[in-house]
Amino acid sequence: MDKNSPIPPRDDNYSDTESAWAVDVRDAATRGMTQKASRKWWLAITLLSLMVLAGVYAWYYQLKHGMASAGYNDQAFWAVYIADVIAFIGVSYGGAVISAILRLTGQSWRAPLTRIAEGMALATVIVGAMFIFPHLGRPERFMNIVYYANWSSPLVWDFLAILTYTVATIIFFYIPLIPDLAIVNRHLGSANSPMRRKVYSALSLNWMGTKRQRRLLHSSLTLISLVIIPLAVSVHSVLSWAFALTSRPGWAETVFPPYFVIAALYSGTALVIVTAAAFRSGYKLQRFITQRHFVRIGYLMAALGLVYLYLTFADMATEGYTGITTGWITQTVTGRYAIPFWIYVLFGELIPIVVVAFKKFRNIKGLTFAAGGVVVALWIKRLVIVLPPATQPLIGSFWGSYHFTWVSITITLAGVAAVPLILMVMFRLIPILSIEEMEEAGPIGSIEQISDKTEKYQDKLLAGGRNLEQVKTKTPSSGLQMSGVDPIGLASAPTISVNPTVNPGGFSINPGEIR
């Protein structure tokens, strides 16, 4: 797949000639599967499970006492749950971006992030789809959508699109797992339980790593990457048409489909940053996921944020200028929805742009803070998209209002808790790194370890045509990544690959990859 890969193509019995890099990757990827869970892990799991259970109880209460208990009324008929659906399915698009788009464009630096991104996409799309049920007044009749489908309804198409996208996300998550599970079985050996071994060998479809298998894997991955991008675009477009196909001012907007797609991409990349930061420290992946990863995705996030700001402006400015149907704009900018709207502007646009723009803040901490703000702010933005047009009066001028209740808050928090819960359990069961992809990409992590400061030298030097190896020895580097010593004492695996003598090929700089 990656023709520019620094390591030569392996022969069929590659598994017997594991490079040091491969050993490192395998150790790091399976650490969560073999180590005994810490007390912190159990504490987090318990807390998150309690939050989810509380949400289930709140849903039961809502079913029994009616949706008024969640703050709904006739002039606020759509509110927090549909915002949750859009927000959660939206962030799952982030997985598709990092994996599919970067895969198709041959960005091999993506390799350490793909599994986390795809797992995040899977968890969020499942949780997002689940939010449809509290949104319905009669969830037990949900299958009526299948039995009595009215094809002129946007909601039927929503259902189809979400279902298809969920299936595609599962496939997209599963295919890269096929070689990994076989590798895990081999790598863990006796450390593996017989049960797990059996399941993994069944799921890995007899993966031997032959050339033919690898070719098949690559072509199917390329195919599903090609499929999932338009699929995700369609999901968010169709979701937006549930709003845009009504005659309500503020919803009946032509800009809505791209508006929703960009919001999904934007919040999705932000959640990739947050998830990667969390698991990077939790699973001691500092060697593989470096600041350069965060900075690159941060650039992507900032670019998407600017596009989203532009679309928000385009949406409001055109209607606001002509003066037709401006009630919802007035309420959003200066009225009852002003506080959440300006929170979005601050945390969803200004802070991330400042953080990415200034080198001082453009580090893992800053970017994670900014990305966390974006995720929350974009959820708030979805509420601001849903509520003003829903509560506006179509006759008269009495505005409806939506009030949060403990039911809606608990159910929403349950969804928030479910995502890390699913991910934490998931990465006890499957490798957290995409082993096959990382081995194929080679020790790109080593390149990534070069700090920003070094990169500036590199750019200069590359422009001057000088040998990079000199740069590496001359320029200062972070002690953690280049010293070969793990100061935190976290990485159990020896940090062999940072020693240039082991895999010199890994340090040959491909200018296309640096930029």
Place this chain on the structure above:
Amino acid sequence: MSTSYNNETNSTSSERRDRKYRSFSLSPKANDEPSCGALACGADDSESCGISIPNGEVSRRNLLKLIGKGAAATVAAGVGVELLTYRAYAQSGSTTNPNGLGTNGNMTPGMAAAMADPAAPPDHQWAMVIDLRNCDGCGSCTAACQKAHYLTPDQTWIKVFAMTNNDGQTYHMPRPCMQCEDPPCLHVCPVEATFRTDQGVVLVNQDRCIGCRMCMAACPYEARYFNWTGDVQYPTTPIPPTPQAPIPQKLGTVGKCTFCVGNLNNGLLSECASGCPMGAIYNADLKTDVAVNGLGNTVKLSTFLYDNDAVTFYPEQDTHPRVWYIVGHGQNLETNSTSA
């Protein structure tokens, strides 16, 4: 009603907004009206519209343009045409009326079809006329409706809005379900729980509704009400609920005005019409061309509509409502309301 008054959005911007989304289109403004000839149906339009009348075609597009406009155009032209010519004209299939006016007045396609062939089944096509000149905003219609259907105070299947006209005068406007001939709520329902009977009444099957509330988003008249709570005390009744008489209503489903179609088919008036002490609400039948109010006044529907410049609500939404409003007393519905 449990609603409080709120005037904070009473701004010029909301008035401007109203121009597009909130207007009755039929205020008689002579200088706004295009020339009558321009309103004649074009041959190219008639193909795409699909609404046909025996022996000829009336463009749906032009009908739409003319809903709420035609009568005013006629007045503007200074030609008094009996609305009965509506009928003769629809029956003849001509696209221009005998006086050379290319107008169908405020007829809807369904009305034109019903009047063109009164003998065709079904026997009735229910409609409603609300004479705003007689409405004093007492709310008796709402009370009668809520009592008969066991609704919560929030569920105002017919709701009386207090509106203010250009001169700052208040008038009242009851708003039932418009029973649109082209109902947006029906199109967006994912499970076809909303359906339209052959008598032109839009009903909800509460045994199928999944409670997604897409119909509430789609309805331009805010005429749909959800069953948010299960608090309502219903009488014990041996009769199971039907879409025509959804009593008791089901928690977690949507409900709306049923036109009291059971009453109508049994020769009774709807609850709101019989409950209106001013006789402002008329139950009407397009087939027999008759409208009756709670005071026992019986009028010929087509003449009544025509003579009083009846209009439909938000005609630009292309929903073809079966509820007509008669405005008067200087009510200019081009601008809208301040409070509800």
